[in-house]
Amino acid sequence: MSPATTVEDEYAQARPRSQALHERARSLLPSGVSHDGRFFMPFPFFVTHAEGTRKWDVDGHVYIDGWSGHGALVLGHNHPAVVEAITRQARIGLHYGACHELELRWADLVKECVPNAERVRFTTTGTETTALAIRVARAHTGRTPIIKLEGHFHGIHDAAAAAVKYPFRTPMSAGIPEETLGTIRVARHNDLAGIEKLMDEGEVAAVILEPAGAHSAVAPPSPEFLRGLRALTSAKGVVLIFDEVVSGFRLAPGGAQEYFGVRADLTCLAKAVAGGLPGAALVGRADLMERMAFTGDPGRDRGARVADQGTYSGTPLVAAAGVATLEILKTGDVQRRLNELGDRVRAQFNAVLRERGIPGIVYGIGSIVRFFVGKTAAELGLDRSAYDHEELDRGMGPLGAKLHLAMLMNGVDYNRGLGVSWLNAAMTDGDVETMTEAWDRALVRLRRDAFL
């Protein structure tokens, strides 16, 4: 074996089994993956098992998992209460194709936690939930156009697929009809005046946004903007939809609504709501949610009702995981500790940057942590909340890919594409120290290679 030189070579040489599996995977799965975000060069590693805050790969490496099941595992891997609940339920039925009491317990818990959850409709994914929210808003208002914000992601369906990633003018995917893109009005992040102008140009059904910021706090929200948007949408009779797929139950039991003290009309929940299993929920104002209800009037039920049906919606296995998770998350103790952990990671990582004299900033909200190296907070405008949103969305580019590899080589994983880590409650203070050491070693490595 030749001595490794680049981080790419070093990563690859230490992972021969993952490399072989990736070769096989490429003939089975496009890019060898099941999710765009899991693909990276030279090849992704393959995992054998996970526990607590760690996961192990086929070549024997262990990683602190700062990705936490794409943010779904707020309690970490295999929390005993969740595993027990799933195991118990699996023995008595995965799917009844019928109502069951656990659905009600699950809905009660969601209602108890989430400020605007007057009614709950369980679904399976975040994508399905934001699509349903937009449908409800359109049915309610009788209007078609929606407003979304630059850099905000709402899943893979077409209805909100404009301006998701930099460059914002290119839709997030090929294959989206122009006609559909024509129903989306794009506003700049945190730009209340811009949204008001769009509303004045023509009636809109809804404003949908990630209240915790574009791409999970990559571009953080301004609380005044959220409050202003609430007032503006109420005044104009426009439905305000919060996409809390990531922030729900994570920032607080009531998610960003509780954290920022702003209520939406409809809220999209996924990830944490189902404790790591595929499950999600649309919640919101009773009058909006009741648009899905059967009334017994055949004309209205067939022609004016919002239809929704998902094979896996509210099924007992998922409900069991959701109930076990929310029973723990409802007190807010876990979130308070996680938010403190987030503050500690940010403080320690930023201290390393300062000590090493490396330009960069580690920022975020609560347990959502975003890494940016190569530019200072002042250059990004983050020191005065006048940030260059495109710059934040564009991210670190090739440097970000190298940073991720260097972090993996030092035993830490996170969402490479966004440069974001979602912490989980299994993380100990010792894990934060280990992560900080990994951060230091990764930066030193990149500097050695003259990238910093």
Ligand code: PMP
């Ligand atoms: N909205 C946001 C804010 C998300 O982060 C995601 C997924 N990461 C989605 C929607 C889509 O959720 P899902 O992957 O469950 O369809």
